[in-house]
Amino acid sequence: MDLRIFTEPQQGASYDTLLAVAKATESLGFDAFFRSDHYLRMGAADGLPGPTDAWITLAGLARETERIKLGTLMTAGTFRLPGVLAITVAQADQMSGGRVELGIGAGWYEEEHTAYGIPFPKAKFGRLEEQLAIVTGLWRTPVGETFDFDGKYYHLKDSPALPKPVQGTVPVIIGGHGARRTPELAARYADEFNIPFASLEDTKRQFSRVRAAVQERGRGPEELVYSNALVACVGRDDAEVARRAAAIGRDAAELRENGLAGSPAEVVDKIGRYAEAGASRFYLQILDLDDLDHLELISQEVQSQLDR
Template sequence: MDLRIFTEPQQGATYETLLTVAKATEDLGFDAFFRSDHYLSMGDGDGLPGPTDAWITLAGLARETSRVRLGTLMTAGTFRLPGVLAIQVAQVDQMSGGRVELGLGAGWFEQEHTAYGIPFPKEKFGRLEEQLDIVTGLWATRTGETFDFHGAYYDLTDSPALPKPAQAKIPVLIGGHGATRTPRLAARYADEFNIPFASVEDSARQFGRVRAAAEQAGRAADDLVYSAALVACVGKDDRELARRAAAIGREADELKANGLAGSPAEVVDKIGRYAETGASRLYLQILDLDDLDHLELISAEVQSQLT
């Protein structure tokens, strides 16, 4: 089971804070550092010092880390034109020496679009499908050839389809809870399917839908990686667990029910239940980015038991 660190910087984090966490992620042996793609805080926080852009952040981290994979859960399709996104991600992949992964979603948080003057179209899923077609098509076009696409939402003519990523194939992540269109999209475009913040039972059900969609599309279901994202809150004892839960505005018992929380032994046991669903990768949502001891505990007493 791969463990990846997943951050939510829109809640309030500077680039320096993210760099510190990314370096700890690398030093402590975690598989990857991922971040969300949002421009507005959620909940009761003030979001200070303000948002950081996902791909500018990852570009910086690409030059200041050497091993960990870097990516997004999920880049909002509403934020970027697909041709521009393909250039950005390919460039960051080059800057990292081939360590980038692209999680791409439709975008959903209307308020942040209103706050920063970003159009929020009614039909987002159709746009997402075209974006996936364009981004993957641009990367797959042979050097010296051109790429054309004429869709309902985007139109590209005689694109040189440059630059090329460092990797032969940048992994594409698609995720969500949708029962029909999401599995179909994953079966067509995804290297990895991610289910966010779902129970063991709901994760197993959604993985089953994606596997069935892949097979229906003529693709082996095991071609995809299956992963889950869960809030993480681990404590050596009940007191430490309660302190960490309070620091992120949650209750320990609620986190045990809905997240990946408890003692290291409890967390390892729950990870095993997700593994039984077919998940081979977990994204640990870390909400208190100043608590590096939390990462050290997870590395020493959880991750060490999974190898």
């Protein structure tokens, strides 16, 4: 069972804060450090000290860590041209020695585009499909050959398709709740399917759709990793759970219902129920990035039980 730490730096975090969390992630035995790809806070937070760029952050962390995987949930397809994204991710993979993974989605948060002058096209899903074809196509083109693509939104001619990731091709994560096109894209391009902030029943339903799409594509359902992303709020007792919930502006009862919240025993039990639905990997959304004791508790009292 993989437990990964998942952060939301747009709510307010410096690179130094993210570095501290990533180093704790590694030293405490978690599988990976992931981050969102956003440029604007959400909700009432002031967002200070401001946003950090996802791939610049991961490139820096690639040189500061040794073992953990590094990646995004999810890189917004609206932020980067696909050829540039392929170069960026391949270089970060080289800098990490082959530890990078690319979670990618269509992009949805219009306000951050407006705030930073980023175009927000209407046909985002069609663009995402072409982006996936281009990024994976560039990586898979043999060295010495060129890559061409003539789509509706993007056109590449005689691309040298360089540089290459250390891994050959970087694992691709696709996720979401869409009933048709999302499973189809996952079946075509994904190494992992992730469903964020979903109930157990919604998880079962979406995993079933993806498995069916994968089989229709001629792939074995076991070729994909199936994962959940859920907010984490763990405490040794009810008072500690309530304190951690209040620190992130949430209600403890609501988090117990919709996240991985409560005592270590409660969280282990809930992870087990999601695992029965097919999940083998969990992204623990950590919203208070200064509370490294939270990570230590999860490592000692939750992860240790799952490793038995």
